[in-house]
Amino acid sequence: MTQPDYVPVRPTDRVRPSDRLNVPGAWRQDRPGEVLDLTPPAGDRFGAAGPDLGYGLKLAKRLEHQLQVPAGEDVEDAVAGCFACGARRAASFGRAPVIYDFQWAYTLWGYLGQAPADLVAARAPVLRGAAHDYWHQRRVVDAVDDEALRLTPQQVAARIGEWRSFLRI
Secondary structure, X not given: OOOOOOOOOOHHHOOOOOOOOOOOOOOOOOOOOOOOOOOOOOOOOOOOOXXXXXXXXXXXXXXXXXXXXXXXXXXXXXXXXXXXXXXXXXXXXXXXXXXXXXXXXXXXXXXOOOOOHHHHHHHHXXXXXXXXXXXXXHHHHHOEOHHXXXXXXXXXXXXXXXXXXXXXX
């Protein structure tokens, strides 16, 4: 609000003129970290950006009561690792996650039952600690073969015996 003329104003309370900024110079996209291509970089530990992945975590936790986690494994590790895998699958299709992405991930890692004993033994050290370390989650995601991302949860369940062709562990 403006101040009436009859109210005394201390010199420190007076409105000062704003500082004028200089007109910026020319700009070039030449910094070391700039992405110059239209496609983002890909490879191990780059991740896969997708829309609304936070909602995916809610979906992943919704299936938590169905998980068959043996002694020696942690439910939080299973949820974190499978959430990351399901989020990658959703992002590979260019969409937000849906419940089937996490059914796919839990089936792929053998948490929804009918997992071969060698898969259960092999997944334990891979997923251990995934709930507490982002880079560990990236290693879990990178262990999933790209071919497996295109399968439905039912196809993965039917081919669970050939899990070595889908997981590099």
